[in-house]
Amino acid sequence: MSLVLTSEQTMLRDSTRSLLVKSAPISHLRRLRDERDPVGFSRPLWKEFAALGLPGILVPQQYGGMGLGHVEAGIVMEELGHTLAPSPFLSTAVLAATAIARGENEAQKQEYLERIVAGDLIATVAIDETGKHRPEKIALSAARSENGFVLNGAKTMVLDGHVADLLIVAARTAGTPGEIRGITLFLVNGGSGGPRAERTVMVDSHNAARLTFDNLKVPGSAVLGTVDGGWTLLDGVLNAGRAATAAEMAGASEEAFARTVAYLKERRQFGRLIGEFQALQHRAAHLYCELEVTRAAILKAQQALDESFDKAGPIVAMAKARAGKSATLAVQEGVQMHGGIGMTDEFDIGLFMKRVRVMQELFGDSNFHADRLARLGHY
């Protein structure tokens, strides 16, 4: 498959871009942040997304979705990265939609997918329990009781977890933390009948929550996939999230880079443009190379998910590791090359640094993925 976008994909990028530029430029994020908006994203904007079909990008057409792939989902993520717009796209359209669509349960698909497509259901996944992403260490317990399970434990960094209608919770039904066997996914309602949710205000002003499960009962029909055998589905969902996050980082870092290069052509010191200084030219050129190489890696990872979902793990790990590193460099250089103004809240460049820091941690940072690849390479 060619590593350039098709014309349809380019059109999707352009239409997403014009929606975001119009309805959710960076000032949109600032407003939500400064007004301490209780939802943290704009529901009307999510409806606009739905009008374009975006929440259903990964949902098969038989459930009303667009039936497109991870390349297309990545295109949307990348555009979100450009304007830093908070939206439930990652939680709902990528993570939850992938989980349900691949969960092999017709009744669940019928019940949820069309509502996702319509923009009527906010759904998310609850996986991490510690500050560092270690999915095989899942400890939240799901014990059998009567016809269902009782959930006990806590989750952290649940995207949109404070407002989600549906939570896909990774729990342990057997084995011990560290084992991939014995993990089961559950569909749990959010809101009043669900776990206790505490919104966590994060550095990037996007949305996450801590969830506490205190003897929460769920019926047997809440199981997504198979009991004890949830790892493969979970791993696949995580890979979708990793590729999507990598794409958002690519968008954010390219936006930060474009703004930085523009500044180099505008700011004068010592009687000349700072972009004339070779020290800065070389750093900018190096960064450009890093970003281009990362772009190739991300596109390949997305294509790998579309071609052979279950085998894409290593290449997604590579792309996520690359994206984390080059995006970190992009935002650090971005702030540095702006000088003092780069450190001000009023100026946007710092917002990219904040968002990238979060994306870097999400679903495993560069070190996590490098370690994974080394293990796969037997060293």
Add this chain to the structure above:
Amino acid sequence: MSDLETFRRETRAWLESNCPPEMRRASQGESDTCWGGRKWKFQSDAQRIWLERMAEKGWTVPDWPREYGGGGLSHDEVKILRQEMRALGCRSPLDSFGIWMLGPALLKYGSDAQKREHLPKIARGEIRWCQGYSEPGSGSDLASLQTRAVDHGDHYVVNGSKIWTSYADKADWIFCLVRTDPDAPKHEGISFLLFDMESQGVSTKPITLISGASPFCQTFFDDVLVPKANLVGELNKGWTIAKYLLTHERDMIGGMGQTSESRSLGQTAAESVGLENGILADTVLRGQIAAYEIDAWAFRLMMERAGDMAKAGQAHPAISSLLKYYGTELNKRRMELVMSAGGTDALEWEGARTRDGSQVRAWLRSKANSIEGGTSEVQLNIVAKRILGLPDA
């Protein structure tokens, strides 16, 4: 799609029955590679047979037109041929400056007669070329070159000297940048000439590298007569051709470290450093190797993407500077890790055990990657100015 699948199947079958087993392992470096040329002595029958068979199909230069000895393959077919060669471990049948550099330049700028004369001989490995660009006073500032060519009616008379001319003592012909108008601004008085290294007045003096090898020379021209028919393109317009050729050279150098790599660095290190609890005993080195492998993988995809972008007409002309810069810095990183993994065993310079220090010599040789073909700093200058549009000082 199905046409390509058929092509893949046929290609694989052809390679399986035609590539000699000895040619199915990576070349051990410059001295184990087939370079061709009038003076070439094949190192084995397998090497000769492999070249002959591939040249017969036009697959030494698969993307060149058939009429000039190429394979006439499309972009996608070339990609498949390379994938299948890689999968079977087939090495390149012929490497040469003619293939990498002069050929593409002649295809674009050469006259019909020049293409007919030179391209098939490059494709068949009959003539080996060297590159006369750098001079003692003109390296990064290549356009300041001083070698003179003066018009004497039906020929030019060339005087001057080139330096770092790789394989000048082994090459048959040279493509050479000469100054034909000393009064014009420096980029506008340069011409692109071809001539036989056996011409009267050409001499070479080998120079030894830190690796101990002596692959390059200082080259002297003393009243060398060059027929006017050997001027490529227009008089005084050689700089455009020179730059175009450099983009091909840079693509090639950038990709060098990646195409020769046959096994993972992590595996190599696991053997020499050892494992503890299933992971490399040197955990700091392990992290560095993993980071390298990730970057190398991504860079291979970047090369693939650059090809796809070129085909789609989306590639920036200066993308070769990115590939050159990134690929060579990556290769140097790799060689440092190889040395680190090898410890003192990797330091032996002579002796059969290390094949006369092939590894330590390769490590030293790799340091030239970010110098030859234009330094890393020069590539960054090009990216900064031409791609990012940053202002001149």
